[in-house]
Amino acid sequence: MPLVTSKDLFEKAYKKDYAIGAFNVNNMEIIQGIVDAAKEERSPLILQVSAGARKYANPVYLKKLVEAAIEDSGLPIVLHLDHGESFEVCKQCVDDGFTSVMIDASHHPLAENIAITKKVVEYAHAHGVVVEAELGRLAGIEDAVNVSEKDAAFTNPDEALEFVEKTGVDSLAIAIGTSHGAYKFSGEPKLDFDRLKEIDHKLKGTPLVLHGASTVSAEFVDLCNQHGGTIPGAQGVPEEMIRKAASMGVCKVNIDTDLRLAMTAAIRRELYENPSNFDPRKYLGPGREAIKRMVQHKLANVLGSTNLV
Numbered sequence: 001m002p003l004v005t006s007k008d009l010f011e012k013a014y015k016k017d018y019a020i021g022a023f024n025v026n027n028m029e030i031i032q033g034i035v036d037a038a039k040e041e042r043s044p045l046i047l048q049v050s051a052g053a054r055k056y057a058n059p060v061y062l063k064k065l066v067e068a069a070i071e072d073s074g075l076p077i078v079l080h081l082d083h084g085e086s087f088e089v090c091k092q093c094v095d096d097g098f099t100s101v102m103i104d105a106s107h108h109p110l111a112e113n114i115a116i117t118k119k120v121v122e123y124a125h126a127h128g129v130v131v132e133a134e135l136g137r138l139a140g141i142e143d144a145v146n147v148s149e150k151d152a153a154f155t156n157p158d159e160a161l162e163f164v165e166k167t168g169v170d171s172l173a174i175a176i177g178t179s180h181g182a183y184k185f186s187g188e189p190k191l192d193f194d195r196l197k198e199i200d201h202k203l204k205g206t207p208l209v210l211h212g213a214s215t216v217s218a219e220f221v222d223l224c225n226q227h228g229g230t231i232p233g234a235q236g237v238p239e240e241m242i243r244k245a246a247s248m249g250v251c252k253v254n255i256d257t258d259l260r261l262a263m264t265a266a267i268r269r270e271l272y273e274n275p276s277n278f279d280p281r282k283y284l285g286p287g288r289e290a291i292k293r294m295v296q297h298k299l300a301n302v303l304g305s306t307n308l309v
């Protein structure tokens with residue numbers, strides 16, 4: 001089984017109201033933990049690489065590791081560029097054999113976002129690669145104090161339709177109240193589902209993408225804090241909200257923070273409880289195992305993308 005694009009995966013996910021998990025990968029243990037979980041659940045996967053990941057682990061290594069994961073698992077796996085910041089970075093990844101790229105020009109004015117995205121779509125499609133783009137601003141949205149501020153940051157449904165029609169993009173990342181990292185809400189978690197419904201209605205079948213969709217489960221935060229960590233007041237998107245989004249046109253759910261927390265919690269506990277150990281396998285192994293358990297739960301009980309392969 002070679003690397004696949006997300007086209008067919010999203011089509012089925014859209015119709016059946018489940019979502020494909022898109023997990024950020026940075027090293028071998030993270031990839032193995034995710035893929036072992038997907039193997040048991042028979043789930044297709046999107047493994048995504050950020051600019052930070054490319055810098056940390058030479059992308060040549062990451063691509064080979066993902067190819068090894070496909071060989072080992074036989075699963076359909078998409079290799080995706082997360083938050084590509086320019087046409088050049090997206091082009092590089094297309095040329096490197098990625099099957100999906102994200103162009104994130106969401107910080108530019110609409111016309112410019114459209115122009116940059118269109119250029120990426122033209123190049124990628126000519127090479128059989130699919131494109132995700134972003135409309136709306138994610139970071140710091142929870143700090144918006146008034147309605148007009150929120151309205152300016154969240155994805156506008158009419159602009160979304162114009163954007164998709166003019167760019168020919170394959171999927172669209174939207175801003176409805178999520179944000180990256182472990183501190184998503186200072187009070188009650190809240191997403192703008194009315195807006196999601198309107199966007200989905202206008203776009204009539206374009207797969208939507210939810211960034212900043214980690215749950216930040218108390219189990220991992222507490223484990224970190226009990227073993228020397230300081231992550232006070234971390235809060236994520238409740239699982240039932242992700243389930244709801246998956247039933248409303250969201251076909252791709254991005255998860256990085258939950259991987260970081262699961263792995264760090266297990267490693268912290270291991271090192272804390274075994275201070276004389278200096279064999280990395282003895283803490284990276286439990287880190288990998290914690291990722292596997294977390295991802296398995298996510299695929300089976302939150303995203304619903306199991307028994308598909």
Ligand SMILES: O=C(CO)COP(=O)(O)O
Nearest residue numbers: 181211212213214256257
């Ligand atoms: O959106 C993400 C990667 O693009 C990750 O989101 P989290 O920080 O919620 O895991």
Ligand SMILES: O=C[C@H](O)COP(=O)(O)O
Nearest residue numbers: 024050051052053180256
């Ligand atoms: O979108 C953000 C992802 O969590 C990737 O994070 P990173 O840029 O630190 O690799």
Ligand SMILES: [Zn+2]
Nearest residue numbers: 104106134138
């Ligand atoms: Zn963005």
Ligand SMILES: [Zn+2]
Nearest residue numbers: 180211212254
């Ligand atoms: Zn993101």
